[in-house]
Amino acid sequence: MEIDLNGPISFARFMELALYDxxxxxxxxxxxxxxxxxxxxxxxxxxFYTAPELSPILAKTLxxxxxxxxxxxxxxxxxxxxxxxxxxxxxAFDFIQExxxxxSDFYHRLSYxxxxxxxxxxxxxxxxLSEIGEGWGNKHLSWKSSLENVETDSVTxxxxxxxxxxxxxxxxxxxxxxxxxxxCVAYKGGHFVECLNHRLSPNLIDYIETHKxxxxxxxxxxxxxxxxxxxxxxxxLLRRGVVVTIDYGHTHxxxxxxxxxxxxxxxxxxxxxxxxxxxxxGEQDMTAHVNFSALASVGTTNGLDLIGFTTMANWLIGLxxxxxxxxxxxxxxDVKALTKLLRPHGMxxxxxxxxxxxxxxxxxxxxxxxxxxxxxxxxxx
Ligand SMILES: C[S@@+](CC[C@H](N)C(=O)[O-])C[C@H]1O[C@@H](n2cnc3c(N)ncnc32)[C@H](O)[C@@H]1O
Numbered sequence: 001m002e003i004d005l006n007g008p009i010s011f012a013r014f015m016e017l018a019l020y021d022x023x024x025x026x027x028x029x030x031x032x033x034x035x036x037x038x039x040x041x042x043x044x045x046x047x048f049y050t051a052p053e054l055s056p057i058l059a060k061t062l063x064x065x066x067x068x069x070x071x072x073x074x075x076x077x078x079x080x081x082x083x084x085x086x087x088x089x090x091x092a093f094d095f096i097q098e099x100x101x102x103x104s105d106f107y108h109r110l111s112y113x114x115x116x117x118x119x120x121x122x123x124x125x126x127x128x129l130s131e132i133g134e135g136w137g138n139k140h141l142s143w144k145s146s147l148e149n150v151e152t153d154s155v156t157x158x159x160x161x162x163x164x165x166x167x168x169x170x171x172x173x174x175x176x177x178x179x180x181x182x183x184c185v186a187y188k189g190g191h192f193v194e195c196l197n198h199r200l201s202p203n204l205i206d207y208i209e210t211h212k213x214x215x216x217x218x219x220x221x222x223x224x225x226x227x228x229x230x231x232x233x234x235x236x237l238l239r240r241g242v243v244v245t246i247d248y249g250h251t252h253x254x255x256x257x258x259x260x261x262x263x264x265x266x267x268x269x270x271x272x273x274x275x276x277x278x279x280x281x282g283e284q285d286m287t288a289h290v291n292f293s294a295l296a297s298v299g300t301t302n303g304l305d306l307i308g309f310t311t312m313a314n315w316l317i318g319l320x321x322x323x324x325x326x327x328x329x330x331x332x333x334d335v336k337a338l339t340k341l342l343r344p345h346g347m348x349x350x351x352x353x354x355x356x357x358x359x360x361x362x363x364x365x366x367x368x369x370x371x372x373x374x375x376x377x378x379x380x381x
Contacts (some may be wrong), residue, residue, distance in 0.1 A: 001187065008184040008195050013224065013341045015169040015277070015286050020117060024282045027118040027167075031283075040124070047285050048268040050163050051246070051312070051347065052091035056336035058162070059094035061319035062244070065247075065367050066158050068104060069242050072363050073156060077109060080157035080241075084115040084234075087166030089125030096132055099306035103124070107136075111157075113265040114143045115150070147233035155238050161364060162246045165295070166229060170222040170288040171204060175215040180208065183220070185278075211294045213256055221263040222288045223258055228298050235302035243304060246312065248350045249290030251378050264289035292354050296378045304356035308368040309378040313348030316341060318369035354378065 002017070003009055019026045031046055032039040039045035043053045051058045070079055086092055092112060099107045116122045122143050129137055136226040144150060173198060181196035182204060200208075207213070207223050215221055234243055249255075255264070267274045267283040277286055296306050310318075320341075325335055342348045355365055 003185070003187045008186040008197070011172040011183045011185055011194075011277075012169040014185040014192070017171070018277070018281050019167065019217050019286060021282070025118075026123075026282055026285055027138055028120050030120070040088055040284065047270055049271075050087060051341055051351065052094065052162060053088065054340055055242060056098075057316065057321060057324065057334075057338050057341065059091050060098045061103065061316055061321055061367075062160070063095060063098040064319050065244075065365060067106060068366060069158060069349045070106060072360060073240060075105075075109070076156050078111050078156070079106065079109050080111045081153045082113045082115065082150075082155055082157070082159045082237075084159065084161040084230075085167065086114045086116050086125050087121060088129035088161075089114075090120075091162060092125065093128050093131065096129070100132075109116075110140055112141050112153075114141070115145070115147055116143060117145055119145070124232065129272060147230065147237065150233070150237045153210035153239040155241060157241045159234050159238055159241070159243045160245075163248075165224075165230065165245060165247050165250070165290045166286075166287045168224070168226040169207050171207075172220060172222055172225055172227070172263065173200075173208075173213075173215070174220045175217050178217060180215065192281065194278075204305070211252065211291070211297070215256065216258040219258060219261050219263075221260070222265060222291075224288075224291050224294055226294060227290065231295050231298040231304075232302050235299055235304045235358065238304070238358045240305070241357070242360070242365075243299070243354075243356040243358075245290075245295065245354045245356075246315075246351060247290045249292050249352055251309075252291060252293035255289070255291045255293070290352075292352055292378050295354060304358050305355050305362075306378065307355040307365055308371060309352060309354050310368055310371045311349045312351035312353060313342045313344065315353040315367040315368040317364075318367045320366070326365070 007237045022028055032038045043045055043049055047363050083092055091118050096112060099110055114125060116125060129141060156159060174181050174183055175276060179198055182200055184197050185196050186195050201227055207225055265288045267277055267284045267286050269280055292309060300306060325338055328335055338345060355368060
């Protein structure tokens with residue numbers, strides 16, 4: 001084991017291995033438990049569900065927004081829709097089906113590119129998307145395992161992710177004795193245990209200074225170095241278009257506020273939440289809320305202009321969600337699922353949408369019509 005060879009590792013490295021180690025990482029296999037058939041990790045039979053698993057409405061409304069972006073881009077011969085971290089492939093399936101049913105010209109110009117780190121999930125997505133028909137899929141669908149393999153300036157269109165950034169490894173820090181320490185992980189007596197390291201690496205110091213991270217005594221929180229690298233890649237590969245990032249998270253002031261004593265790190269196992277990363281390693285999901293201010297500012301530094309920031313509920317309402325379900329039975333499962341997405345003290349406000357643009361003149365996005373936050377909420381630090 002890496003710890004036996006080199007001593008304690010950073011929490012970020014621990015999270016990276018727990019989620020993405022080949023072949024034991026959480027996202028690298030199906031969920032297999034004694035006496036139960038293997039199941040997907042994401043969804044009702046797994047550990048957590050996501051908005052696309054709940055309802056096709058996120059995909060259907062986003063198609064409307066993407067068609068408006070296509071107008072702004074002047075209907076390029078190839079419009080790339082890049083989805084990063086596509087899980088079971090449910091969003092992709094619903095998005096492509098909706099394109100087919102409402103705009104056949106766009107459907108034939110669409111190149112749907114998936115960036116998916118997990119080979120197991122890539123196969124899961126391919127199986128789901130084969131239902132669309134191999135003829136279309138062979139020409140219009142593609143997969144890559146990492147953004148590093150995507151050429152600079154190669155994308156004209158939209159870069160989209162839902163619940164990707166919260167699944168990127170985070171460094172954790174704690175203020176102890178009025179000094180910031182990095183939380184590291186050791187292995188003793190058959191268990192993973194935490195240890196504190198007061199010698200912070202230059203990368204961590206740089207992040208803390210750039211994003212003005214200040215914690216109060218005994219407070220623990222997260223630093224999102226992997227998310228920063230991810231954002232830089234997105235800025236690099238986009239030539240012209242829009243980045244839409246959906247996830248749960250906060251703006252800077254809210255993220256590091258002093259009453260958030262234990263940070264935002266959480267684990268999910270069979271739809272139950274825990275704060276213990278050292279049990280069920282490789283069998284439970286691990287996640288931290290997104291610092292949207294940091295994402296927006298790294299984007300700006302790397303050529304992505306901030307368009308706006310809002311809650312998922314406002315985003316869906318701005319895109320006319322009510323119209324889409326007006327004629328449906330209000331007691332149907334679809335409408336009940338939608339109310340979960342809109343719930344003011346649930347997913348509707350916990351989830352946020354960050355929109356950025358590159359190589360395009362400013363233009364209004366319908367999804368940002370009703371803004372819960374003004375742009376300065378995300379850009380102030
Ligand atoms: C929490 S799941 C969300 C899945 C899906 N977007 C949804 O909403 O159901 C995170 C997804 O991101 C993938 N992932 C994590 N890190 C990645 C990376 N660096 N590049 C590409 N995919 C990644 C995981 O394998 C998984 O498919």
